[in-house]
Amino acid sequence: MNAVISDIIRTTKLTELWMHLGWSEVERRYRRTLLGPLWHTLTIAVFILSMGLIWASVLNIDFREFVFHLTPSLIAWSLISSVIVEATSVFLRAKQTVLTVNLPYPVLVLGLVWKLVISFAHHLSLMVILMVVYETPPSFNQLFLIPGLALVMLNSVWIVMLVGIICLRFRDLQMFISVAMNIAQFVTPVYWPVERIAPSLGWVVQYNPLYHQLQLIREPLAGRAPDIENWLWGLSMLAVGLTITAVTYTLSRKRLAYWF
Amino acid sequence: MTGISLDNVTVEFNVGGTLNSAMRGFSRRVGGRFNAESGIVRALDGVSFNLAEGERVGLIGHNGAGKSTLLRTISGIYAPQIGKVSTQGSISALFSGSPGIEPDDTGYQNILNCGLFLGMSKKEIRSKIDEIAEFSGLGEYLGLPVRTYSSGMNMRLSFSIATSINPQILLVDEALGTGDARFAEKAQQRILQLAERSSILVMASHSPALLKSICNRGILLEQGKVLHDGPIDEVAEVYRESIVKSAELDGGQNGERLLQMVQESAQRGETVPLHIEEVALQHVLRSRPDDAILLRRLYRILKEQNKEVPRDIEVKALESILSIKPEDKATMRRLAELKAVEDSAADA
Numbered sequence: 001m002n003a004v005i006s007d008i009i010r011t012t013k014l015t016e017l018w019m020h021l022g023w024s025e026v027e028r029r030y031r032r033t034l035l036g037p038l039w040h041t042l043t044i045a046v047f048i049l050s051m052g053l054i055w056a057s058v059l060n061i062d063f064r065e066f067v068f069h070l071t072p073s074l075i076a077w078s079l080i081s082s083v084i085v086e087a088t089s090v091f092l093r094a095k096q097t098v099l100t101v102n103l104p105y106p107v108l109v110l111g112l113v114w115k116l117v118i119s120f121a122h123h124l125s126l127m128v129i130l131m132v133v134y135e136t137p138p139s140f141n142q143l144f145l146i147p148g149l150a151l152v153m154l155n156s157v158w159i160v161m162l163v164g165i166i167c168l169r170f171r172d173l174q175m176f177i178s179v180a181m182n183i184a185q186f187v188t189p190v191y192w193p194v195e196r197i198a199p200s201l202g203w204v205v206q207y208n209p210l211y212h213q214l215q216l217i218r219e220p221l222a223g224r225a226p227d228i229e230n231w232l233w234g235l236s237m238l239a240v241g242l243t244i245t246a247v248t249y250t251l252s253r254k255r256l257a258y259w260f
Numbered sequence: 261m262t263g264i265s266l267d268n269v270t271v272e273f274n275v276g277g278t279l280n281s282a283m284r285g286f287s288r289r290v291g292g293r294f295n296a297e298s299g300i301v302r303a304l305d306g307v308s309f310n311l312a313e314g315e316r317v318g319l320i321g322h323n324g325a326g327k328s329t330l331l332r333t334i335s336g337i338y339a340p341q342i343g344k345v346s347t348q349g350s351i352s353a354l355f356s357g358s359p360g361i362e363p364d365d366t367g368y369q370n371i372l373n374c375g376l377f378l379g380m381s382k383k384e385i386r387s388k389i390d391e392i393a394e395f396s397g398l399g400e401y402l403g404l405p406v407r408t409y410s411s412g413m414n415m416r417l418s419f420s421i422a423t424s425i426n427p428q429i430l431l432v433d434e435a436l437g438t439g440d441a442r443f444a445e446k447a448q449q450r451i452l453q454l455a456e457r458s459s460i461l462v463m464a465s466h467s468p469a470l471l472k473s474i475c476n477r478g479i480l481l482e483q484g485k486v487l488h489d490g491p492i493d494e495v496a497e498v499y500r501e502s503i504v505k506s507a508e509l510d511g512g513q514n515g516e517r518l519l520q521m522v523q524e525s526a527q528r529g530e531t532v533p534l535h536i537e538e539v540a541l542q543h544v545l546r547s548r549p550d551d552a553i554l555l556r557r558l559y560r561i562l563k564e565q566n567k568e569v570p571r572d573i574e575v576k577a578l579e580s581i582l583s584i585k586p587e588d589k590a591t592m593r594r595l596a597e598l599k600a601v602e603d604s605a606a607d608a
Contacts, residue, residue: 003339017376024373028364097359101377102336102351254339257332258273 003253004246007104018107022114037122044074045126051191064134069193071130072221073214075123077190080213081181082116083156087163088174095260105249105256109160113153120149127221139223148216148226151234155213158238158245165252168259184210209237262349262428262459264311264334269343271304271329271484303329304340305484311460318471318492319464320499321481322517327464330481331355331431334462349428349459352378356433358418367402367409367417368393374421388424395450396420397443416443423450430454432463448474466517468496469525504536507543515543534561552580571598 011018030036048070056063090112097103131138167173188210189197197205205211212233219226304326311317319327332338333345335353359377361370371392375385393402396416406414432451452474455461465471471478471492478495480488480502488498500521507518518540522532541558545551559577562569569577578595582588 014376014379016382020372020376020382024362024365024369028362031364096357096361097377099332099337100355100357101353101359103359103377257338 004250007106007253010104011106011110014104014107018110019114021108021111022118025111025115026118037119038125040078040119041122041126044078044123048074048126055191067130068134068136068222070191071126072218073190075120075126075221076214076217077185077188078123079116079120079217080152080210081185082119083113083159084163085178085181086112086116087160088167088177090160090164091168091256092174092260098257099260105164105253106157106161109157109164112160113156116156117149117153136223141223141225142220144220144225145217148220151231151238152213152216155234155237155241158241162241162245162248165248165256168256169252188214190214209233212237262313263347264429264460264462265344265346266310266334267308267344269304269307269333269340269345270302271326271333271338271340273301273303275299275301303484304333306343307481307484307486308343309479309486309489311462313459315477316455316461316475317463318468318475318478318495319462319481320466320468320471320478320495321487322466325481326484327466327481328355328433329484331433331462331464334429335431347429350379351429351431352422352425352427353431354419354422354433355431358422361406361414361418363407364405366405367396367398370406370417371402371421374418375424378422378425380425392420392424395424395446397446412440412443419447419450423454426454427458429460430458430462432461434465466521467524468499468521472496500536504539507539515540515546519544534565537561538565550576552576552583556580571602574598575602 026037030039033039035042048067052063052067052070055061056066059066090108091098091105094108098105098108130136163177167177185191187204188208189205194205194211212230215226215230216234219230307326307330319330321327329338331353332355333340334347335351336345336347358374360373362373365373368389371389372382372385375388376382380388393399396402396419398413398417401409401413402417406417409417430451448470451461451463455474461475463471463474475492478488478490478492478499479486480495480499482502487502488495503518503521507515518536522537522540525532538558538561541554541561545554545558548554555573555577559569559574562573575595575598578591578598581591582595585591
C-alpha cells in the first residue's frame, strides 16, 4: 500500500515527464511526414466520406444527416477504443525503461492518456470543417464536451492502468482485446442509430459501459446534452473502476517488474 | 544520513512456464539456483549487508551470480520476496541500457528523454546539455538519430547523461565494458569523481582489476549468495583463486575467463602470479592448440619459472619465434637439437 501511495505522489512530481512522453510520441510517430498527426484525422475523414456516400444510398437516408451522425461518433469512438487497445501494451513497450530506473508505473499510464487527448484534439478539426461546410452555428450544448471529456479521461486512467497490468501478466489478452474491440465497435451503437434497435435488445445498449462513455463525448460534439443516465454511468464506472484498480495495483505492485 | 541496508534479501524469478527441458539445463549453467520442478530461479539468496557513507563497494562474481539483480533490487526495481531492503538517500543507477532512449530521436532529443526519466527537470537538463554533449565526445553526431549510432556511441551517450546528476547513492553495472579504450579511461575518471561526491558507490563487474582501482570494499557473489565480504584486495584475491580452481576443474570457458582476467590486470600495470597465468594459458591452449601468441607466452613463462617445458610446446613455440625472427641463431640451434632427439627417438 505504501509503495502505491508513494507512486502516486511521485507521479504528480513527474508531471513534466509524462506530458513530455505524450507529446514526443505524437511528434515521433509522424516525423518526416507531410501532414503529421493529421494523417490519422485524414483517415477518419476518408472513412466518413466513403461510408457516408455508400450507406446513405444503401439505407436510403439523407447524406447530410448521416454524416452529422457519423463524424462525432467516429471521433469519439476512436478515442475510446484507442484507450483500451493501446493500454494492452502500455507497460510491455516500456520494458527497457522499467528495468533500468525505479519508475512509478502511473507515469506511463498518464503519458499514454495525454497522447490520446492530443490526438483527439486533432480529430476535432473534422467537426469544425463539417460545421463550416454546412454552415451550422455552434451550440451551447457543445460546452458539455469539457466535463464529458474530463470524465471519460478519468475513466481512461484506471482502464489503462488495469488493462496494462492484466496484459503484462497474461500476454494472450493482448490479442483477445484487439479482437474484442473490433466486435465492440459494431455491438455499440457507433454507426447505427440507437433508436432503431428492437426494444427486446435494448439492454445490449443500456448495460454497455462503452455506450455511455461514447455518449459523454459524442452528444456534446453533435450539439446535444448527454443524458443524466450517461453521467451516472460515467461516475459509477469511475468509483468502481478506481477501487478495483487500486486493489489490483496494491496487490501486484511488488510483482510487476518480474512479469516483464 | 545516507545508507543501504539489506536484510536476508531473497529474489526469485518464476520461469517455469516458459522453459523447456533443454533451456533448463542451460539456465543451470548460466547462473542462479534453479529448481527444475518448480521452475523457480533463485537469483539472490539470503543476502545481507550494510553500507555506510564513504563506502565504495565492488560487487564481483561470474556472469549470472546475481550482480545485476542485486543492483536492481537496491534501486527498488525488484521488490524482494523475502527480506527487506532499506535505503536512505537519492539513488542513481547506471545500468546497461538507459531509460527512455528512442532510436528515432536525435542524440540531443534523447538527452531530454532520458534525463527526464532520471528525475531531472527540463530546466536542469537544458543547463547541463552542453556539458553532457562535450563529455560524450559525440559532436555533430548528436544531431543524428540514435538508431544510426554504433553500440559504443550509444553507451557513451547513456553514460554521459546518467553521470551528469549528483546522486547520494550511485549504482554502476558493467558500464565501462563497452566503448573504446580512451573513453573507458575517461569514464573511469568520471566514476571516480562521482564517487568522491556521492557518499556510496556500488559497482558490479567481473574484472577484479577494475574494481580494485575504484573500490575499497568488495562483495563476492556466487549463485546469489554472498560468498565473501571484506576489503576489495582480499575479495579480489578470493575471486581470482576461485577462477583458477574452476579453470583447473574444467578448462574451456573458465580458462578463457581466467586468461582475460590476467590480461586485464596486466594492462592496468598489475603483476599477476606467473603460475596463475600458466594455468590459464594451458587451459585455453587445449581448445586452441595452435595459437602462436599463447604458445610463445607459455614458453616464456615456463622458462622464467625454471620449469620443464614439454617438448611439443617448445617445438611449436620455437617454430613460431623463428617465423618472426628467421635469423635467430640460438633458437635455430635449439630447435635443431630438439628435432634431432625426436628423429633418433623415431629411429629407435
